[in-house]
């Protein structure tokens with residue numbers, strides 16, 4: 068066996084936790100009708116990176132004797148919450164593809180996708196109740212931030228509000244909050260004191276932004292995401308590079324911003340916008356922004372115990388950046 072407290076031991080423990088989570092997710096999605104079970108398991112079975120469970124399982128390694136059962140349940144809670152939000156998000160975004168498979172709203176219909184999202188959220192609430200009121204409260208506050216972030220994105224920045232600042236606040240709420248909570252749950256199961264939990268939350272929120280900003284960049288720069296490329300662009304959803312571009316008054320940039328802001332339902336126009344944006348220096352500036360955030364995230368880890376789990380969290384921040392490098 069691996070040396071106690073070694074990196075190998077951590078990785079074996081994380082793997083074992085994630086295997087249990089995988090089984091637990093499918094069980095949690097079971098319902099009393101075949102349709103609901105099938106629809107609720109659909110997005111879970113379509114794949115996904117299980118990034119939030121990985122964070123719970125890894126942060127759990129920061130304590131000497133983590134509560135294993137709690138780690139697994141907490142990891143299921145955050146992934147179920149995430150998946151629930153995706154069912155709703157795909158309805159709002161009219162997405163046809165999720166994780167390389169048909170989205171639930173396309174496979175069934177909007178009402179089924181919405182109710183199945185609610186069902187999964189109910190299942191997550193049931194599980195988190197086993198962990199105690201502090202856990203329920205953090206879960207509830209996270210859910211409130213997810214919803215407010217999603218609404219703020221839908222409503223837009225409003226008069227006199229800096230669009231880039233608004234965008235980053237939306238991402239902190241709709242993505243950063245649940246990723247922060249994943250890290251904090253891991254730390255809670257590990258029995259860490261409040262200052263360490265605060266640091267984990269700050270780290271998580273920052274890598275949550277790195278995660279979403281890099282995802283949005285990949286949506287522009289790559290053709291192999293499991294979603295349709297240029298989805299945000301076509302839907303008129305602002306992203307870090309398009310907001311940076313919109314702040315420029317260079318005539319060529321203004322022209323490209325106008326194209327991006329126009330109706331891109333035509334494949335040729337979308338392709339032109341994508342091609343021009345891909346070749347533009349804002350892509351590299353956006354990458355720089357993402358790299359800077361990953362560095363800030365790693366700095367938050369300094370107050371945590373110097374154990375392999377801390378090193379693993381630092382490497383995770385680097386790996387997120389490598390995806391867009």
Ligand code: FPP
Pocket residue numbers: 148149151152153155156157160162184185188210213214217241242294
């Ligand atoms: C994906 O963003 C969406 C989110 C990260 C949050 C969505 C939150 C809600 C719908 C509210 C919460 C609801 C429940 C039931 C928990 P995106 O559309 O930018 O990403 P994508 O490219 O993966 O679709």
Ligand code: MG
Pocket residue numbers: 156157160162
């Ligand atoms: Mg979406």
Ligand code: MG
Pocket residue numbers: 156159160
């Ligand atoms: Mg969305």
